[in-house]
Amino acid sequence: MKTIIVPTDFSETAYNAARYALGLAxxxxxxxxxxxxxxxxxxxIPDVPTSVPVVNPEELRSAxxxxxxxxxRELGPLMPEDxxxxxxxxxxxxxxxxxxxxxxxxADLVVMGITGGSQLEEILVGSNTIDVVKHTTCPVxxxxxxxxxxxxxxxVFACDFRKVVETTPVQPLKKLLDVFRPELHVLNIDHESKHFTSDTPYETLMLDTLLEGYNPQFHFIDHTNVVKGITDFAEKEQADLILIIPKKHGLFEHIFKRSRTTQLAFHTHIPLLxxxx
Structure with a gap:
């Protein structure tokens, strides 16, 4: 892992993410x-009245x-050697x-902060972070x-066991697992087996095959709320990181909607990859 990008808006949330990134580095x-x-x-815009003062681009860049x-300068003492x-x-x-x-x-990785504070904070700070996740192919x-x-x-790797081979980004996933060499817990949250299909055992086997060499432990938990099920399990297992693959269409798609009650990113103190x- 040669390069980490840390986007910043100079807020305390951004500073905290930067300190985390340096430890990670x-x-x-x-x-x-x-x-x-x-x-x-x-x-x-010509002929459109505005109360926003026009800022000199050079002054903006200088600031x-x-x-x-x-x-x-402030982060300098925390820098790792070399x-x-x-x-x-x-x-x-x-x-x-x-x-x-x-x-x-x-870049190999992007590290960004997010706040779980007031609704206004979530809009101003959180939305930018969520939008970055949506718009980059780089792990975040x-x-x-x-x-x-x-x-x-x-x-904790939260997985919906749907089209595992087609949707699992094997190369970047293994690249990170090779660096961390973690204890890996694969988690599936369902309620009354509503999402269990005849393909689920096969998909589980496929993921186990893709993760060969990383000794994954599989967990199937019944919970009425996917986000709370993930956070509860991760906290119980004292996970250092929650891993998800945001799919365009799938069980975890709603995690990245801007609903205060359904954003995993806003409701865990554990970093989310x-x-x-």
Missing amino acids: GQMSTSRIVLYHAYELIVP SLEGLDKMK AALECRAENHLLPANIDEVCKREQ IIVPADARFKPIRRI AIHE
Whole structure:
């Protein structure tokens, strides 16, 4: 794992995610951590009145770089040995451009913060993080506001056992598992076997085959709420990370809707790793 990108808006949530990323970089022997700030230049529309003051683009960029430099100085004492901390500032919408940034920087991982505070905080901070997950093919670790780094030794992989071979991103998944070498718990949440089909045993076998060498332990739990079932199990097992594969169509699709009651990312203090299918 050579490069981690840490998008920041200079909030305490972002600082916390950056501190987590530096701890993670030490465990992963990462050589580069990139602090990335995407600022938006508001361009006035002709003949449309606005109360928003027009900002000089150079002043906006200068303020962004100043914030990044301050953040770099404050994080400096936490840097792992033999790792470089770099800064990037660009006039972009973050979600729309994050995939391009990851490819350009040859990133292996994105680490971002999220808050489970007020509804306003969720809209301002959380929505950007969720949108990044949706718009990048790079794995993303979402760090809750109260999470502190501890080495990743135990992972709960929440899975719906649907089209396992077609939807499991085997290469990035194994790349991360090879780095962490965790105790791996594969979890399926269902209620009264409503999602159990004749294909489920076969799909379970296929996933077990894909994860050969990682000694997965399989758990099938009855729970009326998927999100609460995952968080309860992860907390009981003292997991260091929850892993999900957000599918375009599937059981976990609703996790990333902006409902306060159904966002897994907002309702766990355990960091969440999302790897796209």
